[in-house]
Structure formats: structure tokens, C-alpha cells
Amino acid sequence: MTISGIGLHTGEPATLRFHPAEGPVRFWLRGVEVRPLASAVVDTSRCTVLGWGGHRLMTVEHLLAALYIRGIWEGLVIEVSGPEVPILDGSAQEWLAALQDFPALGPAPLPLPGAFRVEQGRSSAMAQPSPSFSLLVTILFPHPKIGYQQVACPPVGLPELAKARTFGFLHEVEALRAQGLIRGASLENALVFSQQGYVNVPRMLGEPVYHKALDFLGDLYLAGRPYQGRFVAHRGSHRLHVELARLLE
């Protein structure tokens, strides 16, 4: 299975090939293997970036979220050419489809050994012991089409999060481009908001918070194994999600 596309931030083309292989899920780039673990993360400012041996691989979160949803922790090597995982349509649904032939494989979910909480200003992420997995994500944006949104899984199934796209604001585009970011962004791979409304059409009610929950799953994958527990993120960010995953790694 091969998937190609451009990166959201770099605009650079990349190709990923999925190979069945024994052992934990890992990336293979220029002959070097790296496991997607929180300890390998080198940047979280706009996306989650893995780094090793002078190499960087940006925007791993949507692919990792698809691996989380599929329950794939072992049996796969992901060969990468390019600096950034392709953004595709901005969601994780193509990754989910690409992974459907790989079996769910890996350790059974481990009960959380305690409660963990990380925070920054009015944002927080936490994990608490619980007999089953659950996820609650909330966001608050001062925008007439967003405001406060929340999603709870269950009742929402994790695969339902996969079709929610990356979102952004038209008024931020020039500033981000000036920083060398979102060079590959377009209306084909993001839900974009104007000052008062939408620039393109949302796929679902609450698409931004569904996407934030998808990002959370992708970053939680960096703990390296599944955990049974209650996970909550209020106004989360890649930085906070990865800090939480690092406590669990």
C-alpha cells in the first residue's frame, strides 16, 4: 500500500509505503528506524514532529490517530520519503482506509497506574484510571461558528472522528505563511473560517472539536501502547497532548 501527497506545512511531496513486519510500529526514513514515541518528539508548535539523527518528520498526528483507531501497535513498518506526512484531505479517513488490511495487533490495554494531569494556562489534558476507555474533548474559540464545543467517546465511536478535517482561520493565513508554515494548505485539505463564518462547507456539526479529539488520539499514540482509562482534554494543544503521552510512555 502506497500513499502520496503534499505536506500541510512544507507543501513538499512525500510518499508512504506500508510494509508488514514483526515488532512495534515504526517509521523508516533514509535507512533509519524510529518508533513513534513521545520521547522522539522534537516540536509541537503547529503539528507533532518526530526527530532523530538530524532528520525530522512533521505532521505525524493524523496517521497515528488512524493507527490508534485501528488498534495497530505492532506488525507494521511505514517507509517514508519526504519531510512531512501528507495532509491528504486534512482528516484521517484515507489513512484509516489504507490501514484496513493490517490486523489490530499489540499489547492489551493496560490500566492506568495513576492519575496524570498537565496544564498550561486555561488548557489541560488528563488521564484517570477507569474500567474502560473514554475520551472527552472540549474547545473554546471566540468565533461565532465555533464557540464552545465538546465531543465524548463513547457515545461517539472513534472511527467517527476520522473524517473531521484540520481547521484554520483565514485571517491567520498570511502570518503563518510568513513563518514558513501551511505552505500546502488549501480549501481541499482544511475547514477554513472567515471572521464571521465559513469559507468552505463543514462536513459535520462540531467538526473542529472532532478534529481536536482526532489530534489527541494521534498524540496519545505516542505513549507507545494502549491504556484503559478516562482521558479528558480541555482546549488541548499538541504540546499538552504530547506532555501527557510522555508521562505514560
Ligand SMILES: [Zn+2]
Ligand atoms: Zn490535526
